[in-house]
Every structure is written in C-alpha cells, then in structure tokens.
Amino acid sequence: MKVTPNIIRYEFIGTEAKVADSRHPCYVGISGKVMDETKNTFTILHEGRRKKIIKEAAVFHFKFPDGTTVEIDGKLLVGRPEDRLKKRVRRLW
Numbered sequence: 001m002k003v004t005p006n007i008i009r010y011e012f013i014g015t016e017a018k019v020a021d022s023r024h025p026c027y028v029g030i031s032g033k034v035m036d037e038t039k040n041t042f043t044i045l046h047e048g049r050r051k052k053i054i055k056e057a058a059v060f061h062f063k064f065p066d067g068t069t070v071e072i073d074g075k076l077l078v079g080r081p082e083d084r085l086k087k088r089v090r091r092l093w
Contacts, residue, residue: 008077011081012034012081013037015033015062016031016062017033017063018031019031020060022058030051032046035050055077055078058074059071060077
C-alpha cells in the first residue's frame with residue numbers, strides 16, 4: 001500500500017489498531033480490531049472487551065491487510081466516516 005495523504009479516506013472498520021500515544025494515560029497500549037467508528041470515537045475490541053477511544057485525544061498505529069503500519073494523529077480522523085471522503089488535507093512533505 002502506498003502511503004499518501006489520502007490515507008484518512010480509508011475505511012478503518014476491521015483494521016488492526018493500536019493506541020500509540022494519548023493525553024489519557026489509560027488509552028496507551030490498547031490494541032485490537034476496530035469494531036465501530038463514530039464522529040468522535042473508535043470502538044476497539046481489546047482482550048474480548050469493547051473499548052471506546054476518543055479520536056482527538058490519541059495517536060493511532062493502523063496495520064493494513066498488506067502488512068503496512070501507519071501512524072495517524074486522531075485529530076485528522078475526527079468527523080463522520082462518510083464526510084472524510086470530502087475532506088482535503090494539505091501535504092506536509
């Protein structure tokens with residue numbers, strides 16, 4: 001998978017995710033499959049329990065089916081999944 005700014009348009013439900021950093025210390029280290037996504041949260045299945053993680057407060061590592069791991073700041077993912085398709089992101093590189 002080629003990593004581009006368009007990565008925020010990807011469908012994250014079903015993807016393996018890990019919280020790499022967060023303002024809330026109890027979020028750090030939560031990992032598992034993304035079960036649901038709302039405007040402000042991801043629901044991750046962690047050790048058989050569903051954990052809701054606030055997008056804006058965390059930095060995520062997503063592992064895609066081809067083995068690529070990408071770090072994405074949750075602030076870029078805030079918004080309804082269907083509205084992210086319309087969102088434009090400035091290139092930072």
